Amino acid sequence: MTGKTLGLVVCECCGLLSKPVDIEAPGKCPRCGEVLALRRHDAIQRTWALIIAAAICFIPANVFPVMVSKLLVGVPEDDTIISGVVLLYKTGSWHLAAIVLIASIVIPMAKIAALAYLLISVQRRSLKGQQERLRLYRLVEFVGRWSMLDVFVVTFTVALIQLQPLMSIKPGAGVLFFAAVVILTMIAAEQFDPRLIWDSNNKQGGLHD
Amino acid sequence: MTEDIDLSDVPESTTVPKKKMRFSVVWIIPLIAAIVAIGIAVQRILTEGPTITIVFKNAEGIEAGKTFVKYKDVDIGEVTKVTLSKDFQKVVVTAKIDKSAAGLLMDDAGFWIEQPRATLSGISGIGTLLSGNYIGLEPGKSKKERREFYGLDVPPAITFDQPGKRFILQTDTLGSIGHGSPIYFRQFNVGQVTGYDLAENGESIKIEVFVRTPYDKYVTDQTRFWQASGIDVTLGAEGFAVRTQSVLSMLIGGIAFETSTSAENPKPAAEKAIFALFNSRKEAMANPETIFTKYVLHFNETLRGLNVGAPVMYFGLPVGEVSAVGLEYNQKQNRARPRVEIVLYPGRFMTHVKQAFYVEKKVQSKAERQSFMQTAVDHGLRAQLRSGNLLTGQRFVALDFFPNASGVKIDWSKSPVELPVMPSGLQDIEMKINNILGKIEKMPLDDIGMDVKKLLESIDSLVKRLDGEVVPEVKTNLEELKRVLENINTTLVGQDAPTQQQLREALKEITRAAQGVQSLVEYLERNPEALIQGKKQENR
Numbered sequence: 001m002t003g004k005t006l007g008l009v010v011c012e013c014c015g016l017l018s019k020p021v022d023i024e025a026p027g028k029c030p031r032c033g034e035v036l037a038l039r040r041h042d043a044i045q046r047t048w049a050l051i052i053a054a055a056i057c058f059i060p061a062n063v064f065p066v067m068v069s070k071l072l073v074g075v076p077e078d079d080t081i082i083s084g085v086v087l088l089y090k091t092g093s094w095h096l097a098a099i100v101l102i103a104s105i106v107i108p109m110a111k112i113a114a115l116a117y118l119l120i121s122v123q124r125r126s127l128k129g130q131q132e133r134l135r136l137y138r139l140v141e142f143v144g145r146w147s148m149l150d151v152f153v154v155t156f157t158v159a160l161i162q163l164q165p166l167m168s169i170k171p172g173a174g175v176l177f178f179a180a181v182v183i184l185t186m187i188a189a190e191q192f193d194p195r196l197i198w199d200s201n202n203k204q205g206g207l208h209d
Numbered sequence: 210m211t212e213d214i215d216l217s218d219v220p221e222s223t224t225v226p227k228k229k230m231r232f233s234v235v236w237i238i239p240l241i242a243a244i245v246a247i248g249i250a251v252q253r254i255l256t257e258g259p260t261i262t263i264v265f266k267n268a269e270g271i272e273a274g275k276t277f278v279k280y281k282d283v284d285i286g287e288v289t290k291v292t293l294s295k296d297f298q299k300v301v302v303t304a305k306i307d308k309s310a311a312g313l314l315m316d317d318a319g320f321w322i323e324q325p326r327a328t329l330s331g332i333s334g335i336g337t338l339l340s341g342n343y344i345g346l347e348p349g350k351s352k353k354e355r356r357e358f359y360g361l362d363v364p365p366a367i368t369f370d371q372p373g374k375r376f377i378l379q380t381d382t383l384g385s386i387g388h389g390s391p392i393y394f395r396q397f398n399v400g401q402v403t404g405y406d407l408a409e410n411g412e413s414i415k416i417e418v419f420v421r422t423p424y425d426k427y428v429t430d431q432t433r434f435w436q437a438s439g440i441d442v443t444l445g446a447e448g449f450a451v452r453t454q455s456v457l458s459m460l461i462g463g464i465a466f467e468t469s470t471s472a473e474n475p476k477p478a479a480e481k482a483i484f485a486l487f488n489s490r491k492e493a494m495a496n497p498e499t500i501f502t503k504y505v506l507h508f509n510e511t512l513r514g515l516n517v518g519a520p521v522m523y524f525g526l527p528v529g530e531v532s533a534v535g536l537e538y539n540q541k542q543n544r545a546r547p548r549v550e551i552v553l554y555p556g557r558f559m560t561h562v563k564q565a566f567y568v569e570k571k572v573q574s575k576a577e578r579q580s581f582m583q584t585a586v587d588h589g590l591r592a593q594l595r596s597g598n599l600l601t602g603q604r605f606v607a608l609d610f611f612p613n614a615s616g617v618k619i620d621w622s623k624s625p626v627e628l629p630v631m632p633s634g635l636q637d638i639e640m641k642i643n644n645i646l647g648k649i650e651k652m653p654l655d656d657i658g659m660d661v662k663k664l665l666e667s668i669d670s671l672v673k674r675l676d677g678e679v680v681p682e683v684k685t686n687l688e689e690l691k692r693v694l695e696n697i698n699t700t701l702v703g704q705d706a707p708t709q710q711q712l713r714e715a716l717k718e719i720t721r722a723a724q725g726v727q728s729l730v731e732y733l734e735r736n737p738e739a740l741i742q743g744k745k746q747e748n749r
Contacts, residue, residue, distance in 0.1 A: 042233040042235065045232070045233040045235065045236070046233055046235040049233065049235040049236045049237075049238055049239050050235065050238060050239070052239040052242075053238045053239035053241070053242035053243075054242075056239060056242040056243045056246050057242050057246065059246060060245075060246050060249055060250075064249075173249070177246075180242070184238070184242075191235075
């Protein structure tokens, strides 16, 4: 049983339960004036679009260097995320390597995979593990804000290490793509409507909206 | 409008689900992401340069991802992989070259590992002490591209863009020549050795040399190259000669070249032209005689000091050389006699003739050559062994005219033709000395000695007699003589001797008379008329 089946709609802004005049076009919230919607508009399509974009950006984020360090002698050194992880691991700080690996590679990939799983299960009207899927969604939403770690590190080092003739560090193209991945997955998680998980329970419920 | 109609039985129409096939604008985001990513990927692929492999003997200081490939000190690529070859003998270095530099990867491009090097001709690669070794590239001139290369052991001495020409020199032994050995022209450094290798059959050595522009124009098709390595000391009939190029070439060897001034219309040599490398300047500059005649000489004297290669001189000028020295066995007489083979270059008899073509004709015609020789022999031309250097005892063959020599007819049917000889002057002297010695030997020296002894004995007895009998008598005589002399002294020379006094008186008289004459003369000078008029009275 959902609000939708009873012909009721919840304001996403103030949480007021109201009875819309027309179930197809719920109108405005009587309390706060927010535009009401039974389900988020185009949620599945938008989420798909964003996670696909994130997946595309994830490739150059790992291929391109995130940081270009230039020393007085020698040639500029390019560092990708993976090469940074490898370097950290080789120099003995495997725990740091693990943190970077998890924060920069495992989490974005897991987020994309988790959202894709949620979307597919909703589209297939799966009835299994609805509670678990909701928990997964909450986890994805929560963890998203922490994956900007790399971007932070790069921006900080670039700003701090500017000893021009001796040494300088510049951000590489990879860091832009990496930031795009993080932002896109965050928006995607935001766009997804967890209420869709429960829509599979009743046959009449529209898939979209 | 009055009747109530039951509409409950009226069936409801089925609702048509709203078709919502429209796509959300949000799909633009993945589209943009895809376009950007693909765009960058395409750009990457387009700018992707070729990957090459270079085989080195060892990968000293080469690290994947850290070593660069440089041309003119500009990075043009990076080593991506260093592996051992399949047979573990060599190192295969894989490098990614920038697309912009792909045009340098030609068939004859050279790669080497640049590292600090100290050689006698200089120190190079100091910069690599700080930056680490790198792979140097020297592009080639070939138009053919290549991706697999064999690394050089040493950097090429000549850079690709340096104008000049390369030549190949062939020699039997390398001597002290090495990479970078200088090339001299009139003792002026004009290039260097860029490489050397054994010829394919292993029978000679090929040396590649580079001569810089503008000096490469001095290398003509008639240029001779020789090894100027170290010190060239020659000891021959011409004496003791020391020839060096420079201290540097004494240490690391060198090659010199020169074009003979007698070379006719020399044309500049082509790139990669092949030359022979001679061992010495003398050898190199010896005229390449195409026409030569062999003669045999039968000297009846020692051939000591006569070596193969000794010159044959005609009026002191070399016209040929000794080609063989040996003994000839004569079966009939069952004895061996010295035999000297010489080679004469007829062209050298005619270096200065007004009409050059005439020389050609004369030299090339066998009959002309024979008549020339016969005429010379008729005029007394003979071969003679002479000592070139008394100190070293080196000898040479001289062709000289002996007007007293009887005419000899040269037998041209023999091969080689025999030339008449004349015993050497030195041998004459030897013979004369021998004759003298023989005569001396024949003298009865013992008898002469005996006679001399007797003579000496009689002289001795004579002296003894003189001493005993003659000397005392002489003594008494001498004493008598002394007495006589003393007597003379007292009577004639002594202060009071009467003769002395009379003499003094007489002298006084003469003095007085002389004074009288003087006063007369003085008077006459003043009064010459007195001669006629007589002495006048004083009181006038």
